[in-house]
Amino acid sequence: MWCWPKRIWVIIHTVYVFGLLDLVQPHIRPLWLQKLARLFPRCRQYRQELPAVRLRLALESLGPIFVKFGQVLSTRPDLLPADYARELSLLQDRVPPFDSDVAIKVIEAELGKPLDAIYARFNPQPVASASIAQVHEANLFAADGGVGQKVAVKVLRPNIAPVIDQDLALMAVGARWVEWLFADGKRLKPREVVAEFQNYLHDELDLMREAANASLLGRQFTDSSMLIIPAVYYDYCARRVLTIEWMDGIPVACLDRLRGKNIDLHQLARYGVEIFFTQVFDNGFFHADMHPGNIMVADDGRYIALDFGIVGTLTDYDKRYLAINFLAFFNRDYHRVATAHVESGWVPPDTRVEELEAAVRAVCEPIFNKPLAEISFGMVLMRLFETSRRFNVEIQPQLVLLQKTLLNIEGLGRQLDPELDLWATAKPFLTRWMHNQIGIKALWKTLRQEAPDWAQMLPALPRKLNALVDEKRQLEWRDAYVHLLRTQRQQNFWLAVIALVLLAVFVFK
Ligand SMILES: Nc1ncnc2c1ncn2[C@@H]1O[C@H](COP(=O)(O)OP(=O)(O)OP(=O)(O)O)[C@@H](O)[C@H]1O
Numbered sequence: 001m002w003c004w005p006k007r008i009w010v011i012i013h014t015v016y017v018f019g020l021l022d023l024v025q026p027h028i029r030p031l032w033l034q035k036l037a038r039l040f041p042r043c044r045q046y047r048q049e050l051p052a053v054r055l056r057l058a059l060e061s062l063g064p065i066f067v068k069f070g071q072v073l074s075t076r077p078d079l080l081p082a083d084y085a086r087e088l089s090l091l092q093d094r095v096p097p098f099d100s101d102v103a104i105k106v107i108e109a110e111l112g113k114p115l116d117a118i119y120a121r122f123n124p125q126p127v128a129s130a131s132i133a134q135v136h137e138a139n140l141f142a143a144d145g146g147v148g149q150k151v152a153v154k155v156l157r158p159n160i161a162p163v164i165d166q167d168l169a170l171m172a173v174g175a176r177w178v179e180w181l182f183a184d185g186k187r188l189k190p191r192e193v194v195a196e197f198q199n200y201l202h203d204e205l206d207l208m209r210e211a212a213n214a215s216l217l218g219r220q221f222t223d224s225s226m227l228i229i230p231a232v233y234y235d236y237c238a239r240r241v242l243t244i245e246w247m248d249g250i251p252v253a254c255l256d257r258l259r260g261k262n263i264d265l266h267q268l269a270r271y272g273v274e275i276f277f278t279q280v281f282d283n284g285f286f287h288a289d290m291h292p293g294n295i296m297v298a299d300d301g302r303y304i305a306l307d308f309g310i311v312g313t314l315t316d317y318d319k320r321y322l323a324i325n326f327l328a329f330f331n332r333d334y335h336r337v338a339t340a341h342v343e344s345g346w347v348p349p350d351t352r353v354e355e356l357e358a359a360v361r362a363v364c365e366p367i368f369n370k371p372l373a374e375i376s377f378g379m380v381l382m383r384l385f386e387t388s389r390r391f392n393v394e395i396q397p398q399l400v401l402l403q404k405t406l407l408n409i410e411g412l413g414r415q416l417d418p419e420l421d422l423w424a425t426a427k428p429f430l431t432r433w434m435h436n437q438i439g440i441k442a443l444w445k446t447l448r449q450e451a452p453d454w455a456q457m458l459p460a461l462p463r464k465l466n467a468l469v470d471e472k473r474q475l476e477w478r479d480a481y482v483h484l485l486r487t488q489r490q491q492n493f494w495l496a497v498i499a500l501v502l503l504a505v506f507v508f509k
Contacts, residue, residue: 376422
């Protein structure tokens, strides 16, 4: 607790040094406070930098948690102007490694054994270090006690939780201020954004989750000719330690090395798109941190995915409307895009379809002025989200993750093959998928999926129907009884009035 004032002071000082007050001051709602803010002294150090750059530099100087927050914000085009989102996406969270003795202590504490009883060999020099964890190279024991399977051991930074808790608590206070201080404060939903970030960070702090994500993806791509997922060694995993198969490959950004190995880059680019669409539409579960640092290529030309901390899941409902939107969009059927938005609940039900259709058309038509091969799916989705924003839409986090992943996949694909026609690669996939969803095959599949439940439900059906009828009858009787009571009370009232009138006539006659 004692370092809170220090941290608050560091934040205020950063706001001052990077001139962030200039960015927010015109948007302050209480006029007196806006005038007061104008009187504050200004630092000239970063004056020549663009505002978005100043924000990025400020977040970098505030440390890893703020850097991660900036990275998350960069994926919210529905909240931030495009130039800010672009700048924040440049945030890097490479930080110096922590002491390997500390890493070893964490491993031993988590797995309850001395290091040399866990790994046959352990390289104390980390291969990579980031804000939350660092990765070491090691070997498990072979069955005969010798040096066995090579593995990557990811270890969480020690004492990271209190640091995160402190920064998150300050962010939560900041979020309330933003809501109160700024005209646009409520629309930006700062409290929800911070709460979402909190969930995201806490997920990253549990490496067992990452292990589970890796094994699910691994099962979905068993024997795939396109993608390899490292195996997870659960006996050597815990909340703060992850042990997975070591992967040898060429980082996907090293094009010259890939060419040197005679890897077919065109095919690799197409694989990227197919893997993405398979994950999204067939599995409804996708790796959502597909930046080039997490992708390698094996000698046989297959992708290798790493880092499974962030994944997205989609419901059947989302998948269906996503496919409808893509297909309608590429057929320039904006009416269908608009109705799909209403049907899916992505916009409020009272939205005027014609208005939405016109807005979508205005945003999307310019995109079609480009050759089809240059159109970005990710941009299309981003534009659709931006349009939806004007119609009071709360964009769901899994769709934002999907859009960000799509942009990554496209960026990667076009880097590998500048001629890559994403639409030509994706359309057969989407059309086939839609066909499978609505055809007779889909009906048969649904019937087969539901059948076990029916077998359980059917024998009980007559009893349930009977109970329903009884319940309905009871309700009807109760209604009739209440009605009768009410009518009787009314009758009694009028009878009393008539009796009183008659009595009065009789008395005063
Ligand atoms: N299974 C593996 N085989 C080989 N190298 C690996 C493996 N897992 C991780 N690495 C190396 O460690 C680096 C960091 O791993 P990873 O991305 O999982 O960690 P991280 O802490 O989540 O980093 P970031 O948040 O920056 O993505 C990778 O870029 C890769 O170089």
